[in-house]
Amino acid sequence: MRDATAEKTETALDAASLVTDMAKRARAAARVLASLNAEARTAALRAGAAAIRAAAPAILAANAIDMERGRSLGLTHALLDRLMLNEARIEGIAAGVEAVAGIADPVNTVAAEWERPNGLRIQQVRVPIGVIGIVYESRPNVTADAGALCVRSGNAVILRGGSEALNSSRAIHAAFVAGLASAGVPADAVQLVPVADRAAVGAMLTAQGLIDVIVPRGGKSLVARVQSDARVPVLAHLDGNNHVYVDGGADPEKALTIVRNAKLRRTGVCGAAETVLVDEAAKDQLAPLARMLLDAGCEVRGDAATQGVDPRVKPAAEADWDTEYLEPIVAMKLVHGVSDAIAHIERHGSHHTDAIVTEDAAAAEAFLSGVDSAIVALNASTQFADGGEFGFGAEIGIATGRLHARGPVGAEQLTTMKYLVRGTGQIRP
Template sequence: MTNIREIIYNLGKNAKIASQLIRSVDITKKNIALKNLKKNIELNADKIIEENSKDLDNAVKKNLSPPLINRLKVNKDTINGLIKSINIILELPDPTGKILHEWTQPNGLKFKKISVPLGVIGVIYESRPNVTVDAACISLKSGNALILRGGSDSFYTSKFLVEIISKSFDEAGIPKNIIQMIPTTDRKAVDHLLQMTEYVNVIIPRGGKSLITKIKSTSKIPVIKHLEGICHIYVDHEADLEIAKKVILNSKLRRPEICGATETLLIDEKIKQKAKDLIMPLKELGCEIRGDKFIQSIDKSFINASEADWSTEYLDKILSVKLVNGINEAIHHIQTYSSGHTDCIITENEDSFKTFYNNIDSAIILKNASTQFADGGEFGFGAEIGISTDKLHVRGPVGAQHLTSFKYIIHGSGHERP
């Protein structure tokens, strides 16, 4: 049997060839491929859910946590979400071939800076099979080849989705191997992928902290990191408390298992008598509250928050809560514990917002809105490969327009450099 290294290197070689061929494919053909995919997902919806049930059965046998199982689950709503994303991506302009800047030098040389695809992208993800479709669509739209490595938890779902995607793209005449999936769950496959500097241009990991740390330390290829989402909400003393209640509830409990879910709530001590009103709706919906001494005094079911809680991404119905002495202490807490993902302030004071914005160095800052808007779809990108907590190349949701680089074109008329 062919060894794993050979399998992965063949994927890389094929992807590089495909990445060169896709550059000459126009946006019309790409959009036909996306329409084919939308049609084939609709036609195969029941089969997708059937394959997903195999992954869900395995997840139960492995005693995965309920939040992880929720991330893994595909149902009719998930299918509808994929269709909605594809429709939005269809409407997006081609992010490649755009003139980003042009100018003429005094010597008459004419310069253009033009957007181009990155090339070959390796996406490594864990238990979210929707990433398979999202990554394929925005990679195609931006003219990139894609190598996918889904986690063992979502293997059956992702494998079948790749079959549908490949069929859809083939029907539109898209170059073969524009999307490939690593056909094994053996972890050695990832190790080989991370060394293929001659074939792969960038690695995008989506998963837990341990996955990101391993890839960052092992990869010889540039990595666009998606670190954990330790997201905060600070309720200022000049907040509209009705807005605060709604935003806190949605930020934590709409989908507690996603990276945009709030994990820590900070309340200005000037409104500490309103803290119960802000927190109890969460408790009533089954959220565990871990807090400081004052927060614990509100309800006997609230437990002590340890030092570790302030830096924990729960991805579950758990929230750490703390009183702070004004906006400066809130900022200090967030600066200490934030992962640089998404942070929010609830306030009616514009100066307070400006202070918060200028001092919190996260990819996404919200005012009076749920942290769960940290999503490429909500940004109008159609989908995302991840939410980058890096500062170089791309920051925040990574959509099709972010999977590009640029090159310069210079026009002369026999110019010679003196």
């Protein structure tokens, strides 16, 4: 019998060897990709979108295998919804690639330029980061979204999708890369890790000098592991514990519409609202809001004031204010004005997306400036936390850190800067 430790070591070495080989090929492909002009990258993306449409039957067949396996594994409703593909969603994936093809190409754009007193002319220019590693879970559409954004921004990418979506991701990847290759983009520019072994994730996280940045997209446990174990820079958010604050100056009908959409449009996305805060000056709106959610099949967990408006409201535990449900469950609480709402969000939120509903300009500005989140909205649903809705074509994720990029990570956020300095013989005294 083989020693278990030896087997584990061998697996890790195999994974490291696999990732090293992929990264080296990606680095070579990145140099070719970055040398292409914007028109060539655009043509390649459109070819990729066409190939995804043409491969719809094969993609649906692969997804059916993943869905059956997911049900047998007992995946939650939210995870199954993220995993599921149909003709409309495949069309949405292809349309998303086309949307990325249609956005402005960020590579080699001049962000700023100036001339120094000594005659030196300096330009700050956007350039690709290099090789991006993306680790994601049960959303097979990320395969195309991430690949398209990296091609648009001149980066090569190594994709590691979740095992639950492996067949779907492989089918999408095969079609997309075939389309890219037909238009002159190296196939190695968009690679998919071919194995489900978690050792491959560990190898990616420690691939210093091979992978330039890691972007995790998935549940809290995945992102926490990436942030804990990575030796490569990480662009990520842990969770989307998002809030809608209904201010005393809110329009009641607008509040009902926004809260319903923010919570229930799709409960399993990171932009879904998880807590509704109601100003005591708008206490008369507490009952209509709670009943609207309850009648729509959403469980409401509330403080004493919220429990008092409907017997179906369950008491909220302290942990509910910190929970990203990703299910039709919402926490609801009465607060004492905009300052109290901001304090609650600062204490319990995840700095992802938070919204205020109000017609009071002073309250709106206090909230917009006082809430320290990547996205802060006025009179709009938190479910607009999406790169496509921001006009980015698509996104790799929502970054909640404070370095490099914050908010939806699109093509421009996948570039870095270099400085071009043009002189006429100047030397430094």
